[in-house]
Amino acid sequence: MSTTSDVPKDFDHLDPRTAPRVHDVLALFRRSCPVAHSAAHGGFYVVTKYDHIKHVAQRADLFSSAVDGLGAVVVVPGVDGVLAPLFELDPPEHTFWRRHLQEFFSPVGAARHEPYIRRLTQEAVAGLAPLGRADFVTDLAQRIPPFVVGALLGVPEADRPALSSLTVGLFGAGTVEEAQRIGRDYAEFLLAQIEARRGRDGDDLLTSAVNTEIGGRHATDGELLKLAFLMVAAGHLTTVDTIANTLLVLAQDDALRRRVTADLSLLAEVVEESVRHESAVAATGRTVRADTSLGDVPLSAGDRVLLAWGSANRDEQRFPDGAQFRLDRGRLPVPQLGWGAGAHRCLGMHLARLEVRVVLEEVLRAIPDFSLADGAEPERTYGVIRGVRSLPVEWVTSSS
Numbered sequence: 001m002s003t004t005s006d007v008p009k010d011f012d013h014l015d016p017r018t019a020p021r022v023h024d025v026l027a028l029f030r031r032s033c034p035v036a037h038s039a040a041h042g043g044f045y046v047v048t049k050y051d052h053i054k055h056v057a058q059r060a061d062l063f064s065s066a067v068d069g070l071g072a073v074v075v076v077p078g079v080d081g082v083l084a085p086l087f088e089l090d091p092p093e094h095t096f097w098r099r100h101l102q103e104f105f106s107p108v109g110a111a112r113h114e115p116y117i118r119r120l121t122q123e124a125v126a127g128l129a130p131l132g133r134a135d136f137v138t139d140l141a142q143r144i145p146p147f148v149v150g151a152l153l154g155v156p157e158a159d160r161p162a163l164s165s166l167t168v169g170l171f172g173a174g175t176v177e178e179a180q181r182i183g184r185d186y187a188e189f190l191l192a193q194i195e196a197r198r199g200r201d202g203d204d205l206l207t208s209a210v211n212t213e214i215g216g217r218h219a220t221d222g223e224l225l226k227l228a229f230l231m232v233a234a235g236h237l238t239t240v241d242t243i244a245n246t247l248l249v250l251a252q253d254d255a256l257r258r259r260v261t262a263d264l265s266l267l268a269e270v271v272e273e274s275v276r277h278e279s280a281v282a283a284t285g286r287t288v289r290a291d292t293s294l295g296d297v298p299l300s301a302g303d304r305v306l307l308a309w310g311s312a313n314r315d316e317q318r319f320p321d322g323a324q325f326r327l328d329r330g331r332l333p334v335p336q337l338g339w340g341a342g343a344h345r346c347l348g349m350h351l352a353r354l355e356v357r358v359v360l361e362e363v364l365r366a367i368p369d370f371s372l373a374d375g376a377e378p379e380r381t382y383g384v385i386r387g388v389r390s391l392p393v394e395w396v397t398s399s400s
């Protein structure tokens with residue numbers, strides 16, 4: 001029987017050493033101290049149980065989405081002290097933005113991108129299939145989402161390779177200095193995109209955000225820059241890592257991969273179970289707005305809490321065998337929280353589902369028999385995002 005004295009006092013989701021054993025540690029928190037204080041990053045509470053996480057997400061009146069210091073460092077200059085439209089706003093300001101941007105993310109809005117996603121994936125897969133080996137993270141997963149977010153924002157097709165290399169470079173930067181250097185180029189790129197849209201017509205998200213009064217005023221340059229940056233961030237790593245997390249499961253489970261390859265209609269269920277099983281958005285923060293409590297833990301205004309979404313999705317009381325990837329869960333008695341909950345529930349959910357499904361479909365059609373490369377042990381990542389750093393796989397080709 002574990003006790004509160006067994007749980008770490010300085011849980012740090014942003015420390016790379018947390019990743020390999022994170023599910024064990026979160027299970028320990030759930031058992032012994034579901035709302036636990038951590039001394040890391042100036043102090044915050046880690047929230048690990050399904051019901052508590054859902055409660056916090058649904059009570060935007062008590063928990064604000066504007067939170068400092070629990071996310072990845074934003075290295076794009078020009079956004080210091082700026083609250084990102086949508087992402088960091090609380091109702092009612094949040095609601096104005098959400099309503100305004102909704103049309104770009106509806107099932108119909110998302111479906112408009114399907115032919116483009118399929119073309120991008122088919123091109124990437126056609127280049128890989130004859131090789132017999134690849135890194136499914138760098139050679140495939142990372143090559144789709146930045147282009148799709150580019151299309152969503154209305155970045156001209158000719159400029160999307162630049163957006164993609166800035167995005168992949170920034171999120172893969174090895175040092176803070178490298179990230180800051182790329183961050184400066186990133187800001188320049190996005191500001192030029194914003195400037196090019198002023199006073200213009202266009203049916204893309206960024207043109208609409210630049211030219212429309214939302215909540216009674218036009219957004220400032222800093223707000224538009226942060227919105228565009230966070231939109232790329234929201235649509236990039238999340239999707240790359242969901243694709244990679246799912247391909248890892250399929251590489252390790254031959255029976256599952258063969259079953260799904262034989263019946264691609266199972267992919268919708270595969271995507272949903274993947275987002276539950278290894279929730280790519282792993283942990284995001286909130287700031288307490290007014291004194292309250294969670295379970296028996298009192299919280300004061302200004303305290304910060306970290307919602308461990310992936311932990312909610314393995315909560316033993318909600319998902320028996322939560323650590324298992326299973327396609328036979330049927331209709332879940334409670335919704336899994338991998339897309340979030342409440343006012344900030346993932347706006348890009350329909351686009352993300354479509355994107356991951358189409359990529360998996362095209363991979364399984366062209367390369368049905370891939371497996372982990374000999375000796376490969378994919379390195380897990382954790383933080384705001386849960387994924388794998390690289391995924392070396394191999395398969396037999398007609399010329400092998």
Ligand code: HEM
Nearest residue numbers: 086087234235238239242281284339340344346347348352
């Ligand atoms: C499989 C991939 C994805 C997963 C697992 C995912 C998950 C999530 C989660 C859990 C949240 C809520 C975070 C919180 O409340 O703190 C969120 C918010 C959001 N996501 Fe996604 N997401 C994915 C892909 C995307 C894509 C492709 C886009 C579009 C470009 C997107 C756009 C957004 C936006 C705009 C929000 C903020 C919504 C708001 O504040 O009202 N997401 N996502």
